[in-house]
Amino acid sequence: MLFVAFAILITVGLAIAISADAGAVFGLTQAQTASAIPLVVIGTLLASALVGRRHRLGEILSGFLVWLAIGAVLILVYTYRGDLQRMGQRIVGALQPGVAIVDRQSGNVHISRSFGGSFRVDSVVNGVPVPMIFDTGASAVVLSLRDAQAAGIDTASLNYSVPVQTANGEGRAAPIRLKTIEVGNILRHNIRAFVVEDNALDTSLLGMTFLETLSRYSVSQDSLELHN
Structure with missing residues (x-):
């Protein structure tokens, strides 16, 4: 004893x-x-x-x-508790691509590259989880019809008058405004976006109307970093 x-x-x-x-x-x-x-x-x-x-x-x-x-x-x-914490966060991000890992010191959001090579981002639109693909080639946030309906948007009343080119070919989209869109600790209001017709898009796109509200964003070989 x-x-x-x-x-x-x-x-x-x-x-x-x-x-x-x-x-x-x-x-x-x-x-x-x-x-x-x-x-x-x-x-x-x-x-x-x-x-x-x-x-x-x-x-x-x-x-x-x-x-x-x-x-x-x-x-x-x-x-080295701070370094170990960040290392643990990076490991979680690598095992779960798309999960927004918030750095407590800097407030930046880190996202690991998915196994397919793109950056899948677990965003929240109008309070509803919506997986997106980070896409600087998209001039705006673009929602698939299914994701728009899940986010509470009345897709039947929209005017699909804007021609767009998607991975599935040519289609039409309707302009809308999103009440909120959130990635990690980054929250934006009244973001301009588009909803495409059914089957025009497999996964929604996190485009420039959201990205341009950030102070900056950077892409490395395996990670995406968003600065509030």
Whole structure:
């Protein structure tokens, strides 16, 4: 039991040493608290050797080294917690292409390239999830008929008078205004868009009427970054 208490004390002590606020609880600065930790550890080690005679010194020392290594790992994780968080976000994005990963520090949105080579973006239109393809060649946001209906747009009353060229060939589109469109933490209101006729488009397009509202966007080999 004494050895367990000793191990817990080391772990807690290391956590206190890296916390600027915890030291103030004891009236010490962070530097003073960190300096006191080795003395506490040595004192506890000697007490363990004297009181717990049934434990050999070698066992105590080996246990001490194990917990010291654990403490060092905790310090390392704490020091690089921001980098590790961003790494975790990138891994999630790579495993789930299209998911908008928001960088908490910069507020930028990162999206990983999908397995097909394009950037699939999980957007929200009028409060409804609508998957889109990032397309700088599209002059506006373009919704398929199915996605427009899902977003609550009365497609039957639209005037399909604008000729458009899509991946499925020539078609016609109707101009509309979207109440809201959201990607990650980026929210825009009253965005000009088009709805195409049925079967004219397989997937909606995230075009320039949304992209031009951003401060900038950048494309690398495997990721898309949107700046609010």
